Amino acid sequence: MTNSFKVKIGQGGFGTVYEGKLLTGIPVAVKLLNASKRNDEEFINEVVSISKTSHVNIVTLLGFCLEGSKKALIYEFMANGSLDKFIYKREQEPETITSLTWEDLYQIAIGIARGLEYLHRGCSTKILHFDIKPHNILLDENFCPKISDFGLAKLCPRDESIISISGTRGTMGYLAPEMTNRHFGGISQKSDVYSYGMMLLEMVGGRRNINPKADHTSEIYFPHFAYRRLDVDNDVRPYEVMNAEEDEIAKRMSVVGLWCIQSLPNDRPTMTRVVDMLEGNVNSLEMPPKPLFSSPTRSET
Structure with a gap:
């Protein structure tokens, strides 16, 4: 999806965000979380809370990946980045x-x-x-x-x-x-x-x-x-x-x-x-x- 995490578009205390593309051609942003107990909590928090939303001014969570200590969130791609x-x-x-x-x-x-x-x-x-x-x-x-x-x-x-x-x-x-x-x-x-x-x-x-x-x-x-x-x-x-x-x-x-x-x-x-x-x-x-x-x-x- 990210071509082996080739293009980095963001970095924070939570982890790193990479540009990706689904098989359908839709661009996405993939947030790869650092391994920590706090990030475990924030990962669950984000999936649970944002999955309850549907609004033009709330970012869309398209999916998530969870494999052992590896956690990633997949969002719609926002071309102009952050404010x-x-x-x-x-x-x-x-x-x-x-x-x-x-x-x-x-x-x-x-x-x-x-x-x-x-x-x-x-x-x-x-x-x-x-x-x-x-x-x-x-x-x-x-x-x-x-x-x-x-x-x-x-x-x-x-x-x-x-x-x-x-x-x-x-x-x-x-x-x-x-x-x-x-x-x-x-x-x-x-x-x-x-x-x-x-x-x-x-x-x-x-x-x-x-x-x-x-x-x-x-x-x-x-x-x-x-x-x-x-x-x-x-x-x-x-x-x-x-x-x-x-x-x-x-x-x-x-x-x-x-x-x-x-x-x-x-x-x-x-x-x-x-x-x-x-x-x-x-x-x-x-x-x-x-x-x-x-x-x-x-x-x-």
Whole structure:
């Protein structure tokens, strides 16, 4: 299928992803997992959770291989790879990466929101993803976004709002406060909403939310910078020439992102509400309260 793992297209702590092709000619991505107990758990988790889904914004698992300690997952092939390489374009080789327009980013944001809404409300079993970040959003040849990597996902009854999990799940920088400190509230689908909000702000900022190389301390933590810019100057990208339509998209995504990263879960919108805010009248969007967390210091960064 992979021609002896000839073409590598991705690498992570979980293992390696290779390009392949089925006998029918359909291109696939084959994720070959490292041998570890944690990967055993994530393999089972991914197969069980993703097999319950069917949505245009959720990546399709075509099959899996299990032979002794060897485990592989076979997905539909996503021609444009993951979203992070487009967001952090300046950190990579710009000439090799297609530029996304603001309309592209806006449609990608809506697609991801619809996918998350489906996991939380439209699926036969509620699925909490717990690792929403740009690296786990894949883009097909038409830049339609699909949520991937369900290794940390948790299935729970539809009527349960607060769930119990052991340890911390997710990636630093996208973790909701309650994931590390239960004083903020219980763990629920609102934890995914927080991660989505942090990702949305990275899409607007075109950079990682925490930037230790920023010239000014206030710009190190982008959510803080974005809030100040919106609140004071009504301009979230002051260094970029934008037309009125692009400016509206950037502001809309910023306001929604800032609502999603409210410190207390109850203050965050549901993903259904997020979709409404992204698609509704921008003039009806209210500025959220200022996030409790201020800019991290350089030493902490």
